[in-house]
Amino acid sequence: MSLTRAKLALAAAAVASLSLLAACQQGRAGDDYDVVVIGGGLMGSSAAWHLAKAGENVLLLEKQAAEYTQGSSLGEARIARSLGGAGNIWSYMHNRTVAGVEELIAFLNGYEPGHSMNDVYTTSPVSYVRHHSQASWIENIRHNQVDRYEYAKTPEEAEALFNLKMPPDTIMWREYKAHSGTINPETLIAYLHKALALLGADAQYRNQVDELSRDGGGYSLLVTNTETGESRRLRADKVVSAAGPYTGRLLSNTAPYFDSLINPQRVFLAFFAIEPDVYHSWAEADKQRFRELYPAINSTNPTRQGSFFTMLEGRTPQGSPVIKIGGHFQRSDISDLDSVWQEALAEAEIQWSRESTARHLSLLDLEIGEQDLNYLSGYSCVYSLTATEVPYVTHVRGGLGEPDPNLVVIAGLSGVGAKGALAYGLIAANLLLGKDDPHPMYQKAKTAFGYQRLVSDLSH
Ligand SMILES: Cc1cc2nc3c(=O)[nH]c(=O)nc-3n(C[C@H](O)[C@H](O)[C@H](O)COP(=O)(O)OP(=O)(O)OC[C@H]3O[C@@H](n4cnc5c(N)ncnc54)[C@H](O)[C@@H]3O)c2cc1C
Known part of the structure:
Protein backbone atom coordinates (compact mmCIF):
# COMPACT_ATOMS: atom_id res chain seq x y z
CA MET A 1 0.00 0.00 0.00
CA SER A 2 1.40 3.43 -0.92
CA LEU A 3 2.03 5.98 1.83
CA THR A 4 -0.91 8.13 0.73
CA ARG A 5 -3.21 5.11 0.80
CA ALA A 6 -1.96 4.01 4.22
CA LYS A 7 -2.52 7.48 5.66
CA LEU A 8 -5.91 7.52 4.05
CA ALA A 9 -6.96 4.20 5.53
CA LEU A 10 -5.91 5.44 8.98
CA ALA A 11 -7.83 8.67 8.54
CA ALA A 12 -10.88 6.74 7.37
CA ALA A 13 -10.72 4.41 10.36
CA ALA A 14 -10.40 7.34 12.72
CA VAL A 15 -13.53 9.00 11.40
CA ALA A 16 -15.65 5.86 11.03
CA SER A 17 -16.77 6.14 14.61
CA LEU A 18 -17.46 9.86 14.14
CA SER A 19 -19.74 9.15 11.18
CA LEU A 20 -21.61 6.53 13.18
CA LEU A 21 -22.04 9.12 15.90
CA ALA A 22 -23.29 11.63 13.33
CA ALA A 23 -25.83 9.11 12.03
CA CYS A 24 -27.10 8.38 15.56
CA GLN A 25 -27.30 12.10 16.34
CA GLN A 26 -29.55 12.46 13.28
CA GLY A 27 -31.77 9.82 14.83
CA ARG A 28 -30.80 7.09 12.37
CA ALA A 29 -29.60 3.58 13.02
CA GLY A 30 -25.98 2.81 12.09
CA ASP A 31 -27.09 0.82 9.03
CA ASP A 32 -29.47 3.53 7.75
CA TYR A 33 -28.03 6.23 5.50
CA ASP A 34 -29.16 9.34 3.65
CA VAL A 35 -27.12 8.29 0.65
CA VAL A 36 -25.11 5.24 -0.30
CA VAL A 37 -22.70 5.64 -3.21
CA ILE A 38 -21.73 2.36 -4.84
CA GLY A 39 -18.28 2.33 -6.42
CA GLY A 40 -15.13 4.14 -5.31
CA GLY A 41 -13.58 4.86 -8.73
CA LEU A 42 -13.40 8.42 -10.02
CA MET A 43 -17.16 8.84 -10.48
CA GLY A 44 -18.38 7.42 -7.17
CA SER A 45 -15.64 9.20 -5.22
CA SER A 46 -16.52 12.47 -6.89
CA ALA A 47 -20.28 12.08 -6.27
CA ALA A 48 -19.66 11.11 -2.62
CA TRP A 49 -17.50 14.21 -2.07
CA HIS A 50 -20.13 16.55 -3.50
CA LEU A 51 -22.85 14.91 -1.40
CA ALA A 52 -20.82 14.96 1.82
CA LYS A 53 -19.92 18.61 1.17
CA ALA A 54 -23.66 19.32 0.92
CA GLY A 55 -24.09 17.87 4.43
CA GLU A 56 -25.49 14.45 3.51
CA ASN A 57 -24.77 11.41 5.66
CA VAL A 58 -22.90 9.47 2.97
CA LEU A 59 -21.57 5.95 2.86
CA LEU A 60 -19.24 4.99 0.01
CA LEU A 61 -19.04 1.26 -0.69
CA GLU A 62 -16.16 -0.13 -2.74
CA LYS A 63 -15.61 -3.82 -3.40
CA GLN A 64 -11.86 -3.49 -3.78
CA ALA A 65 -9.40 -2.93 -0.94
CA ALA A 66 -8.36 0.67 -0.15
CA GLU A 67 -5.66 0.17 -2.76
CA TYR A 68 -7.48 0.50 -6.10
CA THR A 69 -6.11 -2.25 -8.38
CA GLN A 70 -8.68 -2.83 -11.11
CA GLY A 71 -11.23 -0.60 -12.77
CA SER A 72 -11.57 2.02 -15.45
CA SER A 73 -9.80 4.56 -13.22
CA LEU A 74 -6.63 2.53 -12.71
CA GLY A 75 -3.38 4.38 -13.37
CA GLU A 76 -1.55 7.64 -12.86
CA ALA A 77 -2.28 9.46 -16.11
CA ARG A 78 -5.22 10.26 -18.35
CA ILE A 79 -5.28 12.99 -20.97
CA ALA A 80 -6.96 16.14 -19.67
CA ARG A 81 -7.81 18.64 -22.36
CA SER A 82 -9.96 21.63 -22.94
CA LEU A 83 -10.21 21.20 -26.72
CA GLY A 84 -13.49 22.21 -28.27
CA GLY A 85 -13.93 25.65 -26.81
CA ALA A 86 -17.13 27.60 -26.25
CA GLY A 87 -20.27 25.48 -26.44
CA ASN A 88 -18.42 22.16 -26.24
CA ILE A 89 -19.57 19.98 -23.32
CA TRP A 90 -16.29 18.01 -23.06
CA SER A 91 -14.36 21.24 -22.78
CA TYR A 92 -16.85 22.43 -20.15
CA MET A 93 -16.61 19.19 -18.14
CA HIS A 94 -12.83 19.44 -18.13
CA ASN A 95 -12.76 23.09 -17.07
CA ARG A 96 -15.45 22.56 -14.43
CA THR A 97 -13.33 19.71 -13.06
CA VAL A 98 -10.24 21.91 -12.88
CA ALA A 99 -12.29 24.39 -10.80
CA GLY A 100 -13.54 21.49 -8.66
CA VAL A 101 -10.03 20.19 -8.05
CA GLU A 102 -9.00 23.72 -7.00
CA GLU A 103 -11.79 23.68 -4.43
CA LEU A 104 -10.79 20.20 -3.23
CA ILE A 105 -7.14 21.22 -2.83
CA ALA A 106 -8.14 24.35 -0.89
CA PHE A 107 -10.36 22.21 1.36
CA LEU A 108 -7.55 19.74 2.10
CA ASN A 109 -5.04 22.52 2.68
CA GLY A 110 -7.42 23.98 5.25
CA TYR A 111 -6.71 20.89 7.35
CA GLU A 112 -3.19 19.99 6.32
CA PRO A 113 -1.23 22.37 4.05
CA GLY A 114 0.90 20.90 1.27
CA HIS A 115 -1.59 19.70 -1.35
CA SER A 116 -1.19 21.20 -4.79
CA MET A 117 -2.89 21.26 -8.19
CA ASN A 118 0.35 19.81 -9.54
CA ASP A 119 -0.27 16.64 -7.52
CA VAL A 120 -3.34 16.02 -9.70
CA TYR A 121 -2.44 17.69 -13.01
CA THR A 122 0.72 17.71 -15.09
CA THR A 123 0.45 20.71 -17.37
CA SER A 124 1.89 20.17 -20.85
CA PRO A 125 0.86 20.92 -24.42
CA VAL A 126 -1.65 18.40 -25.78
CA SER A 127 -0.91 17.37 -29.38
CA TYR A 128 -3.31 16.08 -32.00
CA VAL A 129 -1.51 14.62 -34.98
CA ARG A 130 -3.89 13.68 -37.76
CA HIS A 131 -4.05 12.54 -41.35
CA HIS A 132 -4.87 15.57 -43.51
CA SER A 133 -8.11 13.91 -44.66
CA GLN A 134 -9.40 14.85 -41.18
CA ALA A 135 -8.64 18.56 -41.55
CA SER A 136 -12.32 19.51 -41.49
CA TRP A 137 -12.45 18.31 -37.87
CA ILE A 138 -9.87 20.93 -36.91
CA GLU A 139 -11.42 23.63 -39.08
CA ASN A 140 -14.71 23.12 -37.22
CA ILE A 141 -13.08 23.37 -33.83
CA ARG A 142 -11.00 26.44 -34.70
CA HIS A 143 -14.01 28.75 -34.76
CA ASN A 144 -14.93 28.05 -31.15
CA GLN A 145 -11.52 27.47 -29.61
CA VAL A 146 -10.87 29.97 -26.83
CA ASP A 147 -7.68 28.50 -25.40
CA ARG A 148 -4.31 29.12 -26.98
CA TYR A 149 -3.35 26.76 -29.79
CA GLU A 150 -0.91 26.34 -32.65
CA TYR A 151 -1.83 24.63 -35.88
CA ALA A 152 0.53 23.27 -38.55
CA LYS A 153 -0.99 22.34 -41.91
CA THR A 154 2.29 21.61 -43.68
CA PRO A 155 5.67 20.08 -42.75
CA GLU A 156 7.23 23.56 -43.04
CA GLU A 157 4.77 24.98 -40.52
CA ALA A 158 5.38 22.02 -38.18
CA GLU A 159 9.10 22.63 -38.34
CA ALA A 160 8.70 26.35 -37.66
CA LEU A 161 6.12 25.97 -34.87
CA PHE A 162 7.13 22.75 -33.13
CA ASN A 163 10.58 21.87 -34.48
CA LEU A 164 9.18 18.50 -35.59
CA LYS A 165 9.47 16.53 -38.83
CA MET A 166 5.89 15.96 -39.90
CA PRO A 167 5.02 13.79 -42.94
CA PRO A 168 3.39 15.70 -45.84
CA ASP A 169 -0.01 14.03 -45.42
CA THR A 170 -0.24 15.09 -41.76
CA ILE A 171 -1.64 18.04 -39.81
CA MET A 172 -0.91 18.90 -36.21
CA TRP A 173 -2.64 20.95 -33.55
CA ARG A 174 -1.35 21.81 -30.10
CA GLU A 175 -3.39 23.12 -27.18
CA TYR A 176 -1.76 25.09 -24.37
CA LYS A 177 -3.51 25.77 -21.11
CA ALA A 178 -2.83 25.51 -17.37
CA HIS A 179 -3.97 22.03 -16.23
CA SER A 180 -4.30 20.68 -19.75
CA GLY A 181 -1.96 17.74 -20.12
CA THR A 182 -2.64 14.80 -17.85
CA ILE A 183 -4.78 14.19 -14.79
CA ASN A 184 -3.75 11.59 -12.19
CA PRO A 185 -6.73 9.36 -11.23
CA GLU A 186 -4.86 7.63 -8.42
CA THR A 187 -4.06 10.87 -6.62
CA LEU A 188 -7.48 12.37 -7.30
CA ILE A 189 -9.25 9.33 -5.82
CA ALA A 190 -6.91 9.37 -2.80
CA TYR A 191 -7.59 13.09 -2.23
CA LEU A 192 -11.35 12.66 -2.58
CA HIS A 193 -11.36 9.84 -0.02
CA LYS A 194 -9.23 11.93 2.31
CA ALA A 195 -11.73 14.79 1.99
CA LEU A 196 -14.59 12.39 2.66
CA ALA A 197 -12.88 11.21 5.84
CA LEU A 198 -12.38 14.81 6.94
CA LEU A 199 -16.08 15.49 6.41
CA GLY A 200 -16.98 12.49 8.55
CA ALA A 201 -18.27 10.42 5.63
CA ASP A 202 -17.56 6.74 5.74
CA ALA A 203 -15.75 4.88 2.92
CA GLN A 204 -15.90 1.13 3.39
CA TYR A 205 -13.56 -0.96 1.26
CA ARG A 206 -13.89 -4.69 0.45
CA ASN A 207 -17.65 -4.15 0.63
CA GLN A 208 -19.47 -5.43 -2.40
CA VAL A 209 -23.11 -4.67 -3.06
CA ASP A 210 -24.63 -7.97 -4.18
CA GLU A 211 -28.20 -6.80 -4.36
CA LEU A 212 -29.88 -3.44 -4.69
CA SER A 213 -33.66 -3.35 -4.42
CA ARG A 214 -36.39 -0.82 -3.75
CA ASP A 215 -37.66 -0.72 -0.21
CA GLY A 216 -40.62 1.62 0.22
CA GLY A 217 -39.37 5.05 -0.81
CA GLY A 218 -35.75 4.01 -0.28
CA TYR A 219 -33.38 1.17 -1.01
CA SER A 220 -32.26 -2.03 0.61
CA LEU A 221 -28.70 -3.18 -0.07
CA LEU A 222 -27.23 -6.60 0.54
CA VAL A 223 -23.54 -6.01 1.17
CA THR A 224 -20.84 -8.67 1.44
CA ASN A 225 -17.45 -8.17 3.00
CA THR A 226 -15.17 -9.72 0.38
CA GLU A 227 -12.53 -10.56 2.99
CA THR A 228 -14.70 -12.33 5.57
CA GLY A 229 -17.58 -13.41 3.31
CA GLU A 230 -20.06 -11.97 5.85
CA SER A 231 -23.17 -10.24 4.51
CA ARG A 232 -25.38 -7.56 6.02
CA ARG A 233 -28.31 -5.39 4.99
CA LEU A 234 -28.20 -1.62 4.79
CA ARG A 235 -30.90 0.90 4.07
CA ALA A 236 -30.51 4.13 2.16
CA ASP A 237 -32.94 6.90 1.26
CA LYS A 238 -30.99 7.57 -1.91
CA VAL A 239 -28.39 5.74 -3.96
CA VAL A 240 -25.78 6.67 -6.52
CA SER A 241 -24.69 3.81 -8.76
CA ALA A 242 -21.12 4.39 -9.98
CA ALA A 243 -20.04 0.80 -10.54
CA GLY A 244 -18.29 1.42 -13.90
CA PRO A 245 -18.27 -1.75 -16.02
CA TYR A 246 -20.34 -3.56 -13.34
CA THR A 247 -23.33 -1.22 -13.73
CA GLY A 248 -25.49 -3.77 -15.59
CA ARG A 249 -24.93 -6.41 -12.92
CA LEU A 250 -25.56 -4.00 -10.05
CA LEU A 251 -28.82 -2.67 -11.47
CA SER A 252 -30.25 -6.03 -12.54
CA ASN A 253 -33.19 -5.61 -10.08
CA THR A 254 -33.84 -1.90 -10.20
CA ALA A 255 -33.02 -0.85 -13.78
CA PRO A 256 -32.25 -4.03 -15.74
CA TYR A 257 -32.24 -2.21 -19.09
CA PHE A 258 -28.83 -0.69 -18.27
CA ASP A 259 -27.29 -4.06 -19.07
CA SER A 260 -28.06 -3.53 -22.73
CA LEU A 261 -27.50 0.25 -22.78
CA ILE A 262 -23.93 -0.09 -21.53
CA ASN A 263 -21.37 -2.31 -23.13
CA PRO A 264 -18.15 -3.10 -21.19
CA GLN A 265 -15.17 -3.42 -23.52
CA ARG A 266 -11.64 -4.64 -22.98
CA VAL A 267 -8.91 -2.16 -23.82
CA PHE A 268 -5.21 -2.66 -23.24
CA LEU A 269 -2.37 -0.41 -22.20
CA ALA A 270 1.29 -1.02 -23.02
CA PHE A 271 4.29 0.63 -21.37
CA PHE A 272 7.66 1.24 -23.06
CA ALA A 273 10.91 2.95 -22.15
CA ILE A 274 13.47 4.21 -24.63
CA GLU A 275 16.76 2.34 -24.34
CA PRO A 276 18.54 4.36 -21.58
CA ASP A 277 21.79 4.84 -23.57
CA VAL A 278 19.79 6.26 -26.46
CA TYR A 279 17.65 8.52 -24.27
CA HIS A 280 20.59 9.85 -22.27
CA SER A 281 22.53 10.59 -25.48
CA TRP A 282 19.94 13.19 -26.51
CA ALA A 283 20.64 16.90 -26.10
CA GLU A 284 18.55 18.67 -23.45
CA ALA A 285 16.60 20.46 -26.22
CA ASP A 286 15.67 17.09 -27.77
CA LYS A 287 14.54 15.75 -24.40
CA GLN A 288 12.38 18.84 -24.14
CA ARG A 289 10.91 18.26 -27.64
CA PHE A 290 10.27 14.64 -26.63
CA ARG A 291 8.42 15.65 -23.45
CA GLU A 292 6.32 18.13 -25.42
CA LEU A 293 5.29 15.34 -27.81
CA TYR A 294 3.21 13.92 -24.92
CA PRO A 295 0.39 13.58 -24.24
CA ALA A 296 -0.94 13.11 -27.74
CA ILE A 297 -3.69 11.64 -29.81
CA ASN A 298 -2.16 10.37 -33.01
CA SER A 299 -4.41 9.51 -35.95
CA THR A 300 -1.86 9.78 -38.75
CA ASN A 301 -2.96 6.34 -39.85
CA PRO A 302 -6.40 7.21 -41.24
CA THR A 303 -8.04 3.95 -40.07
CA ARG A 304 -9.80 3.95 -36.68
CA GLN A 305 -7.71 0.95 -35.57
CA GLY A 306 -4.54 2.87 -36.32
CA SER A 307 -5.43 5.76 -34.01
CA PHE A 308 -3.84 5.83 -30.55
CA PHE A 309 -3.45 7.90 -27.41
CA THR A 310 -0.12 8.13 -25.65
CA MET A 311 1.27 9.85 -22.59
CA LEU A 312 4.15 9.73 -20.10
CA GLU A 313 3.61 7.92 -16.81
CA GLY A 314 6.63 7.76 -14.47
CA ARG A 315 10.30 6.95 -15.07
CA THR A 316 12.43 3.81 -15.08
CA PRO A 317 15.19 3.40 -12.46
CA GLN A 318 17.64 4.29 -15.31
CA GLY A 319 15.90 7.65 -15.72
CA SER A 320 14.08 7.02 -19.02
CA PRO A 321 10.51 8.33 -19.11
CA SER A 332 -12.81 -5.87 -27.89
CA ASP A 333 -15.78 -7.72 -26.38
CA ILE A 334 -15.46 -9.45 -23.01
CA SER A 335 -16.50 -12.99 -22.22
CA ASP A 336 -15.92 -12.82 -18.44
CA LEU A 337 -15.83 -9.45 -16.68
CA ASP A 338 -14.30 -10.87 -13.50
CA SER A 339 -11.26 -12.45 -15.15
CA VAL A 340 -10.57 -10.07 -18.04
CA TRP A 341 -8.33 -7.92 -15.84
CA GLN A 342 -5.78 -10.74 -15.64
CA GLU A 343 -5.69 -11.25 -19.43
CA ALA A 344 -2.15 -10.75 -20.75
CA LEU A 345 -1.50 -8.72 -23.88
CA ALA A 346 -1.27 -10.72 -27.12
CA GLU A 347 1.99 -10.49 -29.08
CA ALA A 348 0.12 -8.65 -31.85
CA GLU A 349 -1.09 -6.04 -29.33
CA ILE A 350 2.44 -5.45 -28.06
CA GLN A 351 3.69 -5.16 -31.64
CA TRP A 352 0.92 -2.70 -32.57
CA SER A 353 1.89 -0.62 -29.53
CA ARG A 354 5.58 -0.75 -30.39
CA GLU A 355 5.05 0.25 -34.05
CA SER A 356 2.68 3.04 -33.10
CA THR A 357 5.09 4.40 -30.49
CA ALA A 358 7.96 4.34 -33.00
CA ARG A 359 5.75 6.15 -35.54
CA HIS A 360 4.97 8.87 -33.03
CA LEU A 361 8.64 9.24 -32.07
CA SER A 362 9.65 9.52 -35.73
CA LEU A 363 8.25 13.09 -35.55
CA LEU A 364 11.36 13.94 -33.52
CA ASP A 365 13.62 12.93 -36.45
CA LEU A 366 16.22 11.46 -34.06
CA GLU A 367 16.93 8.09 -35.68
CA ILE A 368 15.11 6.15 -33.03
CA GLY A 369 13.39 2.96 -34.10
CA GLU A 370 11.35 0.06 -32.76
CA GLN A 371 14.55 -1.70 -31.60
CA ASP A 372 15.20 1.16 -29.13
CA LEU A 373 11.88 0.66 -27.36
CA ASN A 374 11.96 -1.68 -24.38
CA TYR A 375 8.57 -3.19 -23.57
CA LEU A 376 8.11 -2.88 -19.80
CA SER A 377 4.62 -4.20 -19.13
CA GLY A 378 1.01 -4.05 -20.18
CA TYR A 379 -2.39 -4.79 -18.76
CA SER A 380 -5.99 -5.30 -19.76
CA CYS A 381 -8.53 -2.82 -18.52
CA VAL A 382 -12.19 -2.24 -19.10
CA TYR A 383 -14.40 0.70 -19.79
CA SER A 384 -18.03 0.82 -20.64
CA LEU A 385 -19.53 2.34 -23.74
CA THR A 386 -22.96 3.65 -24.60
CA ALA A 387 -24.20 3.41 -28.20
CA THR A 388 -23.22 7.03 -28.87
CA GLU A 389 -20.23 7.01 -26.50
CA VAL A 390 -21.90 9.82 -24.54
CA PRO A 391 -22.17 8.87 -20.84
CA TYR A 392 -25.27 8.77 -18.67
CA VAL A 393 -25.71 10.80 -15.51
CA THR A 394 -29.38 10.31 -14.86
CA HIS A 395 -32.20 9.22 -12.63
CA VAL A 396 -33.28 5.71 -13.51
CA ARG A 397 -36.79 5.07 -14.82
CA GLY A 398 -39.03 3.96 -11.99
CA GLY A 399 -41.50 1.06 -11.97
CA LEU A 400 -44.34 3.19 -13.42
CA GLY A 401 -42.19 4.70 -16.16
CA GLU A 402 -41.47 7.91 -14.24
CA PRO A 403 -38.01 9.17 -13.15
CA ASP A 404 -37.01 7.66 -9.81
CA PRO A 405 -35.83 10.70 -7.81
CA ASN A 406 -33.78 8.59 -5.41
CA LEU A 407 -31.52 6.56 -7.69
CA VAL A 408 -28.95 8.23 -9.93
CA VAL A 409 -26.62 6.36 -12.27
CA ILE A 410 -23.27 7.54 -13.59
CA ALA A 411 -22.18 5.13 -16.30
CA GLY A 412 -20.80 4.62 -19.79
CA LEU A 413 -17.84 6.93 -19.25
CA SER A 414 -15.69 5.20 -21.92
CA GLY A 415 -12.51 7.20 -22.61
CA VAL A 416 -13.83 10.62 -21.56
CA GLY A 417 -14.54 10.30 -17.84
CA ALA A 418 -11.34 11.22 -16.07
CA LYS A 419 -10.95 14.79 -17.28
CA GLY A 420 -14.53 15.57 -16.29
CA ALA A 421 -14.65 13.51 -13.09
CA LEU A 422 -15.61 16.25 -10.64
CA ALA A 423 -18.28 17.63 -12.97
CA TYR A 424 -19.99 14.25 -13.52
CA GLY A 425 -20.10 13.73 -9.75
CA LEU A 426 -21.47 17.25 -9.27
CA ILE A 427 -24.32 16.66 -11.72
CA ALA A 428 -25.14 13.32 -10.04
CA ALA A 429 -25.15 14.88 -6.55
CA ASN A 430 -27.32 17.79 -7.72
CA LEU A 431 -29.82 15.42 -9.36
CA LEU A 432 -30.12 13.48 -6.15
CA LEU A 433 -30.48 16.59 -4.00
CA GLY A 434 -32.90 18.36 -6.35
CA LYS A 435 -30.37 21.16 -6.92
CA ASP A 436 -29.51 22.80 -10.21
CA ASP A 437 -27.05 25.19 -11.80
CA PRO A 438 -28.36 27.73 -14.32
CA HIS A 439 -25.06 27.93 -16.25
CA PRO A 440 -26.01 27.25 -19.90
CA MET A 441 -23.16 24.77 -20.34
CA TYR A 442 -24.13 22.90 -17.18
CA GLN A 443 -27.65 22.67 -18.56
CA LYS A 444 -26.36 21.49 -21.93
CA ALA A 445 -24.21 18.76 -20.31
CA LYS A 446 -27.00 17.71 -17.94
CA THR A 447 -29.35 17.31 -20.90
CA ALA A 448 -26.80 15.38 -22.99
CA PHE A 449 -26.25 12.85 -20.19
CA GLY A 450 -29.73 12.96 -18.69
CA TYR A 451 -33.16 11.44 -18.33
CA GLN A 452 -34.81 12.49 -21.62
CA ARG A 453 -31.92 10.94 -23.47
CA LEU A 454 -32.30 7.75 -21.42
CA VAL A 455 -35.99 7.58 -22.28
CA SER A 456 -35.27 8.22 -25.94
CA ASP A 457 -32.54 5.52 -25.99
CA LEU A 458 -34.93 3.09 -24.34
CA SER A 459 -37.60 3.76 -26.93
CA HIS A 460 -35.11 2.80 -29.65
C1 LIG B 1 -7.45 2.67 -21.13
C2 LIG B 1 -8.25 3.87 -20.73
C3 LIG B 1 -7.85 5.12 -21.19
C4 LIG B 1 -8.59 6.23 -20.84
N1 LIG B 1 -8.16 7.47 -21.24
C5 LIG B 1 -8.79 8.57 -20.81
C6 LIG B 1 -8.27 9.85 -21.10
O1 LIG B 1 -7.22 10.00 -21.73
N2 LIG B 1 -8.94 10.95 -20.63
C7 LIG B 1 -10.08 10.83 -19.91
O2 LIG B 1 -10.65 11.84 -19.52
N3 LIG B 1 -10.60 9.62 -19.59
C8 LIG B 1 -9.97 8.50 -20.02
N4 LIG B 1 -10.43 7.26 -19.69
C9 LIG B 1 -11.74 7.17 -19.01
C10 LIG B 1 -11.71 7.26 -17.52
O3 LIG B 1 -10.56 6.70 -16.97
C11 LIG B 1 -12.97 6.54 -17.04
O4 LIG B 1 -14.07 7.13 -17.70
C12 LIG B 1 -13.18 6.67 -15.54
O5 LIG B 1 -12.05 6.24 -14.86
C13 LIG B 1 -14.42 5.88 -15.14
O6 LIG B 1 -14.54 5.87 -13.74
P1 LIG B 1 -15.72 5.10 -13.01
O7 LIG B 1 -15.71 5.55 -11.62
O8 LIG B 1 -16.95 5.23 -13.82
O9 LIG B 1 -15.34 3.55 -13.14
P2 LIG B 1 -14.38 2.66 -12.25
O10 LIG B 1 -13.09 3.32 -12.03
O11 LIG B 1 -14.35 1.31 -12.89
O12 LIG B 1 -15.11 2.58 -10.86
C14 LIG B 1 -16.14 1.70 -10.56
C15 LIG B 1 -15.87 1.17 -9.18
O13 LIG B 1 -17.00 0.46 -8.71
C16 LIG B 1 -16.56 -0.66 -7.98
N5 LIG B 1 -17.68 -1.61 -7.96
C17 LIG B 1 -18.23 -2.23 -9.02
N6 LIG B 1 -19.28 -3.00 -8.64
C18 LIG B 1 -19.40 -2.85 -7.30
C19 LIG B 1 -20.28 -3.39 -6.33
N7 LIG B 1 -21.28 -4.23 -6.67
N8 LIG B 1 -20.12 -3.04 -5.03
C20 LIG B 1 -19.13 -2.18 -4.68
N9 LIG B 1 -18.24 -1.65 -5.57
C21 LIG B 1 -18.38 -1.96 -6.86
C22 LIG B 1 -15.35 -1.12 -8.75
O14 LIG B 1 -14.49 -1.93 -7.98
C23 LIG B 1 -14.70 0.20 -9.15
O15 LIG B 1 -13.77 0.66 -8.22
C24 LIG B 1 -9.74 6.11 -20.03
C25 LIG B 1 -10.12 4.85 -19.55
C26 LIG B 1 -9.38 3.74 -19.89
C27 LIG B 1 -9.79 2.41 -19.34
Missing part, protein backbone atom coordinates in the same frame (compact mmCIF):
# COMPACT_ATOMS: atom_id res chain seq x y z
CA VAL A 322 7.87 5.60 -19.33
CA ILE A 323 5.63 5.91 -22.41
CA LYS A 324 2.08 4.62 -22.09
CA ILE A 325 0.08 3.80 -25.22
CA GLY A 326 -3.35 2.41 -26.03
CA GLY A 327 -6.00 2.64 -28.72
CA HIS A 328 -9.69 3.28 -28.21
CA PHE A 329 -10.42 1.28 -31.40
CA GLN A 330 -8.30 -1.63 -30.26
CA ARG A 331 -11.13 -2.48 -27.88
